Amino acid sequence: MIFHDLFVLELANNHWGKLDRGLKIIDDFADVVAEHGVYASIKLQFRDVDSFIHPDYRDLEESRYIKKTQQTQLPWHALRQMVDRVRARGMLTMVTPFDETSVDKAVEFGVDILKIASSDVRDKSLLRRIAASGLPVIASSGGAALEHLDELVRYFAARGTPFALNHCVSIYPSDDSELELNQIDYLRARYPDVTIGLSTHEHRDWHDSILIAYGKGARTFERHIDIDHEDVAVSPYCTLPEQAATWFKAFKKAKEMCGGPPESKRHCPDKEVRYLDALVRGVYARRDLPAGHVLTDADVFLAVPLQKGQMSTREFLGGERLLRSVKASAPVAFEGVHGRFSNDHALGRLVADRGIDVTHAAEPPRLRLAS
Numbered sequence: 001m002i003f004h005d006l007f008v009l010e011l012a013n014n015h016w017g018k019l020d021r022g023l024k025i026i027d028d029f030a031d032v033v034a035e036h037g038v039y040a041s042i043k044l045q046f047r048d049v050d051s052f053i054h055p056d057y058r059d060l061e062e063s064r065y066i067k068k069t070q071q072t073q074l075p076w077h078a079l080r081q082m083v084d085r086v087r088a089r090g091m092l093t094m095v096t097p098f099d100e101t102s103v104d105k106a107v108e109f110g111v112d113i114l115k116i117a118s119s120d121v122r123d124k125s126l127l128r129r130i131a132a133s134g135l136p137v138i139a140s141s142g143g144a145a146l147e148h149l150d151e152l153v154r155y156f157a158a159r160g161t162p163f164a165l166n167h168c169v170s171i172y173p174s175d176d177s178e179l180e181l182n183q184i185d186y187l188r189a190r191y192p193d194v195t196i197g198l199s200t201h202e203h204r205d206w207h208d209s210i211l212i213a214y215g216k217g218a219r220t221f222e223r224h225i226d227i228d229h230e231d232v233a234v235s236p237y238c239t240l241p242e243q244a245a246t247w248f249k250a251f252k253k254a255k256e257m258c259g260g261p262p263e264s265k266r267h268c269p270d271k272e273v274r275y276l277d278a279l280v281r282g283v284y285a286r287r288d289l290p291a292g293h294v295l296t297d298a299d300v301f302l303a304v305p306l307q308k309g310q311m312s313t314r315e316f317l318g319g320e321r322l323l324r325s326v327k328a329s330a331p332v333a334f335e336g337v338h339g340r341f342s343n344d345h346a347l348g349r350l351v352a353d354r355g356i357d358v359t360h361a362a363e364p365p366r367l368r369l370a371s
Helices: 019-036 064-071 076-088 100-108 124-133 146-158 182-190 208-216 241-258 270-277 344-353
Strands: 006-012 039-046 092-097 113-116 137-140 163-168 195-199 220-225 282-285 300-303 356-359 366-369
Touching: 006 019, 006 092, 006 195, 006 241, 019 039, 019 076, 019 241, 039 076, 039 100, 076 092, 092 100, 092 124, 100 124, 113 124, 124 146, 137 220, 146 163, 163 182, 163 220, 182 195, 182 208, 195 208, 208 241, 220 241
Parallel strands: 006 039, 006 220, 039 092, 092 113, 113 137, 137 163, 163 195, 195 220
Antiparallel strands: 282 300, 356 366
16 A cells, blocks of 8 residues: 555756755655645655766766766765655655665665666666565556566566556656556556556646546656756756646546545445435326236336335336225335335335335235334
């Protein structure tokens, strides 16, 4: 249940190597999370930068990834302060580790959940270290072949690791036509024992996609987050606090509209039952009928209103025998017939709703009005 209705707010490297900026992002989003009462985590990215980048290629200008990784580097003590701030603000702590040392640091810092980036679903060394941590894991599926997703799911299932899988399109930013939300249905059908979520990098919508995703059964949701602060450019796929507020409201609306769990039949409220009961036709005598008469379709007509104690079209089959005479146009009451009824459970509920007692004696059953 740790993954159920969980929002993952991906801070990534948007701290830009500045602790104060990272703490402000955490605090600004913690305020929005608290205001809307959602269940959320803030996720950081950990890299042991000194070993992650080969020493001979640290000045490689052609690699944007290497350059940004070095520009946004934070010391471990600063990353620990950010983890502690997330926890202090009442959210789950979460880390995407990109190397084995980072997994160990996440464990040392008491992080709640680890994330496997789309790029690392086949990194066997990293997966072994993540599995050994014993922590719950969420993985993203961006760009992965089906055989590799199957292998990933089997790997963590075999180890009893709490595991969730996010549908993800690793296009930054993603257009609506690239979201492929039907993949949520596919993943849920293929991995019925796995929580399926949505990790999205779209740049226009904080409302409609979560309505669709929740309705399809996604139960954990991830976006990158940032703040408009100190004239630092915000990436088009990042979510600002006010946009997160729209996102959270849409989630609550989706949850309200979807209602109870899809695994069971809904409970029909009394007001709905009463409304439908008022539309049911009652059985009326077409002519004067004597006691002992066996009813046929030709003996009765069906009309509203259905009166208290009256037989309805839900029970009448024909072949019922009258215990007493019935005048033309009068209702045929339960207390006045012997007969077979096709659905005793449905009948029992129906008559109980009307204050009618159902007594099952010798076959056929005897029905009488409650006192």
